[in-house]
Amino acid sequence: MIKEATAEELAINFRAGDCDESSSPIPCLAHLQPHILGRARHNPCPIRESRADMTNPVVEELVELLKLERLEDDLYRGQSRDIGTRYVFGGQVLGQALSAAQRTVEARTVHSLHAYFLRAGDIDAPIVYHVERSRDGKSFSTRRVTAIQHGQQIFGLAASFQIDEPGAEHQISMPEVPLPEELEPPDQIDPTALSHIPAKMQRWLTDKGPFEFRHVYPRDEIRRPKRPPYQHVWLRLVDRIGDEPELHRAMLAYASDFHLIGTATLPHGISYLQPNVMMASLDHAMWFHRPFRVDDWLLYSCDSPSTQGARGLARGSFYTREGKLVASTAQEGLIRIIDGERV
Secondary structure, three states: OOOOOHHHHHHHHHOOOOOOHHHOOOOOHHHOOHHHHOOOOOOOOOOOOOOOOOOOHHHHHHHHHHHOEEEEOOEEEEOOOOOOOOOOOHHHHHHHHHHHHHOOOOOOEEEEEEEEEOOOOOOOOOEEEEEEEEEEOOOEEEEEEEEEEOOEEEEEEEEEEEOOOOOOOOOOOOOOOOOHHHOOOOOOOOHHHHOOOOHHHHHHHHOOOOEEEEEOOOOOOOOOOOOOOEEEEEEEEOOOOOOOHHHHHHHHHHHOOOOOHHHHHHHHOOOOOOOOEEEEEOEEEEEEOOOOOOOOOEEEEEEEEEEEOOEEEEEEEEEEOOOOEEEEEEEEEEEEEOOOOOO
16 A cells, blocks of 8 residues: 655655645645545556567657656656757647546547646656546546646646447548648758748757658748648658557647647738747647557648637548548637737
């Protein structure tokens, strides 16, 4: 039996900064309820070793990033990867929170998640994930995950899991687009234009990440022409990974934060690289429909039905190359013109 005294040890060893209860919307780790810390529990779905002959170190790094370190019952710690963004990439927190939730559920598969981004994440500090086992019913289980950094809640997620059940099926058809092999990789950014961008953001634009993309419509990251509010992007992991469905779902949650809210900027010809444009994810929802692999090509078909009030709404659908709809997304994000101009 784990002794309750470990709560104070956790507060010392696991928080990234001093925790002031008066300034935090949630309790410090030192003040987590004793029943959370005093119960030994089986963790049924850890992301296991997933080498699968991996040779790409960036993919290995992402697999490690999503594994999480178990600190206590329902308490996990994740590291952050600096990919050139000013703050922690939203997809990282989404994928890690889903990984934490999946560690507490067995014989059930996540079918939906709903999340809010509350504060910007610090790239230089770990993130602690606290899972609340809200309900385990006959067919469904619900989990709530709180992400904590420097004693403050930065992110919250609710996820629902279901046993495998047969039922009626239908889906909308995949858009008719060229296959990924028929599309060219993204063009290199003009070095002169790149030199005017902060060095950190240059790395975001030029470093090779764990996913490769093929855009159906040509994409210019700096000079954005006005376009209708939809886009289609093929994506896949650049290396093979293991077969664990939990890992593939966490990976897709990570990747789903790419390109989505940017769809809401297309009719306005603005870019997140402009110094007068402020963009940030506010929330994120995802539904998992059918099995898939992230190391096979998936089409991410995105559209934006509305932008208003300094917010944009975007929706996305993931299809296999065979046309199966495997997941859907929705996200609202801040799109603010900070110098008084309006789109």
